[in-house]
Amino acid sequence: MTHRPMNHSTPRTLSQKIRDTHLVTDTPGGAALVAIDRVFLHERTGASALKSMAAAGRKVRDPSRVFCVMDHIVDTRPGRGDQTLMPGGQDFITETRAAALAAGITLIDVNDPDQGITHVISTELGIVLPGMNLVAPDSHTCTQGAVGAAAWGIGSSEAEHAMATGVLRLEPARTMRVTFSGTLAPGVTAKDMALALIARHGAGGGAGHIVEFAGEAVRALDMEARMTLCNMATEFAAVTAIIAPDETTFAWLAGRRYAPAHFDDPYWRELHSDEGAVFDREIAIDAGAIAPMVTWGTSPEHAIAIDGVVPQGPPGAHAYIGLEPGQTLLGTPVDAAFIGSCTNARLSDLRRAAALLKGRQIAPSIRKALVVPGSSAIKRAAEAEGLDQVFTAAGFEWRESGCSLCFYAGGEGFPPGSRTISSTNRNFEGRQGPGIRTHIASPETVAASAIAGMIADPREIAA
Numbered sequence: 001m002t003h004r005p006m007n008h009s010t011p012r013t014l015s016q017k018i019r020d021t022h023l024v025t026d027t028p029g030g031a032a033l034v035a036i037d038r039v040f041l042h043e044r045t046g047a048s049a050l051k052s053m054a055a056a057g058r059k060v061r062d063p064s065r066v067f068c069v070m071d072h073i074v075d076t077r078p079g080r081g082d083q084t085l086m087p088g089g090q091d092f093i094t095e096t097r098a099a100a101l102a103a104g105i106t107l108i109d110v111n112d113p114d115q116g117i118t119h120v121i122s123t124e125l126g127i128v129l130p131g132m133n134l135v136a137p138d139s140h141t142c143t144q145g146a147v148g149a150a151a152w153g154i155g156s157s158e159a160e161h162a163m164a165t166g167v168l169r170l171e172p173a174r175t176m177r178v179t180f181s182g183t184l185a186p187g188v189t190a191k192d193m194a195l196a197l198i199a200r201h202g203a204g205g206g207a208g209h210i211v212e213f214a215g216e217a218v219r220a221l222d223m224e225a226r227m228t229l230c231n232m233a234t235e236f237a238a239v240t241a242i243i244a245p246d247e248t249t250f251a252w253l254a255g256r257r258y259a260p261a262h263f264d265d266p267y268w269r270e271l272h273s274d275e276g277a278v279f280d281r282e283i284a285i286d287a288g289a290i291a292p293m294v295t296w297g298t299s300p301e302h303a304i305a306i307d308g309v310v311p312q313g314p315p316g317a318h319a320y321i322g323l324e325p326g327q328t329l330l331g332t333p334v335d336a337a338f339i340g341s342c343t344n345a346r347l348s349d350l351r352r353a354a355a356l357l358k359g360r361q362i363a364p365s366i367r368k369a370l371v372v373p374g375s376s377a378i379k380r381a382a383e384a385e386g387l388d389q390v391f392t393a394a395g396f397e398w399r400e401s402g403c404s405l406c407f408y409a410g411g412e413g414f415p416p417g418s419r420t421i422s423s424t425n426r427n428f429e430g431r432q433g434p435g436i437r438t439h440i441a442s443p444e445t446v447a448a449s450a451i452a453g454m455i456a457d458p459r460e461i462a463a
Contacts, residue, residue, distance in 0.1 A: 011274035013175050014244050015210045018150045022133050030172040036162045038065055038128060040136035042118050043096040044072040049137065049156045050099035058164045066105040066163055067127060068096065071117045073409060074110050076372050076399040082110060085411030116375025116401045119143035119342040123227065124375055126259030130245040130271050135162050140342050140425065142233045146226035147253060148245030148271050153234070173239045174280035176209040180217035182288035187459035190225035191344060191442040193217070194232030195293035195303040197285060203301040206238030209281065212273060213243050217287035223252040224346040231343045235300040235425055244272040294329050294441045294455060295427045297321050306330060306445065306457050320429050321437050329455050333365065335418040337450035340372030341406040344423035344443050347378050353443040354390040356451070356461050362395035363453025367415045369396040372404040408433040421449040
């Protein structure tokens with residue numbers, strides 16, 4: 001990545017700095033043509049983009065900047081291969097493999113040691129770095145803004161353009177700073193921070209904005225928690241999300257395969273919003289006032305403190321989830337539990353959930369409970385610590401890494417009619433299968449609820 005000087009008289013936000021250092025030219029109407037440092041594909045969209053390029057006679061301009069992983073459709077059961085439960089899923093995998101090999105890009109295959117969810121392995125391997133522009137045809141690409149990169153979720157045709165030319169046209173976006181002041185209470189996580197924001201300001205609250213998360217509560221988060229926070233910005237309708245890199249960031253990334261051994265170039269220290277930089281919108285939240293959060297309806301904005309009561313919402317949401325205004329969430333029976341996804345399947349997530357489960361059993365009423373690590377490396381690390389044994393002893397299934405039941409693609413599912421407590425990012429109707437009712441929460445809340453067989457406060461178990 002080429003580092004351009006950042007000398008500028010006007011205070012700028014971090015996202016503006018990255019735009020300026022990557023600017024090729026401005027276009028009529030205010031859009032910018034910017035250089036792209038990395039392109040990430042997965043098997044759900046990779047084959048279509050690469051095959052379309054090949055059919056048009058276009059080649060990948062710089063194959064070293066393009067990465068493709070099998071994560072969305074792959075089976076997560078032990079002993080997996082190309083076959084999947086999803087109808088036609090094997091074709092997605094084999095066609096993407098052939099197209100990636102033909103294009104000469106880096107392919108991370110089904111059983112590659114580096115395999116994992118796109119937004120997990122990109123940071124894990126140091127493929128995305130502070131100050132970069134990264135694109136991927138996936139809405140949760142914003143996760144990677146946690147390292148101080150501009151990470152854009154785009155469409156397949158835009159991915160083709162970025163691969164063929166090395167640049168992409170970005171429409172102008174407004175800027176928003178969300179400042180979390182204070183200190184999180186014990187048992188409260190980055191997932192709860194995100195759900196509190198979305199509940200208060202709506203699932204469309206970030207529409208049209210690049211959101212920068214800031215404040216002492218954000219700076220206190222470890223890197224994996226920062227990724228959770230940025231991941232959920234998609235559910236806030238943000239264009240993307242970003243957190244200024246700091247010593248925590250540099251220490252976490254240093255020496256990873258595609259990262260430098262040291263971040264001693266002064267450039268890295270300039271990657272922050274200048275004092276006096278003006279944002280189009282500012283939101284301030286007291287982190288100390290946040291409690292563990294759980295969703296009750298069919299949108300991430302339908303979230304309340306775990307000890308709260310269901311408010312009046314859209315009639316359809318109440319009908320689908322089967323909860324009426326005035327009901328309490330605590331004690332609501334659940335039939336299934338899921339820990340996984342690009343939101344909450346990193347090693348620290350698994351450690352926290354396992355700490356609650358150790359020496360305990362999930363309730364007999366839980367018909368299916370899964371743990372799906374975010375990457376093969378995380379799975380190996382968890383196994384080295386014995387976390388897999390904690391989960392299986394408690395009654396969870398321990399799986400291979402992948403997206404799994406974060407979304408339903410027509411393959412594996414939960415038992416019909418299940419009410420599920422899940423560490424994923426979306427609780428839309430049918431998101432985890434036809435008729436499945438999903439409550440999203442932190443991994444700790446999932447673990448506590450699985451033990452109780454009903455939505456339960458993790459703070460009570462941890463006490």
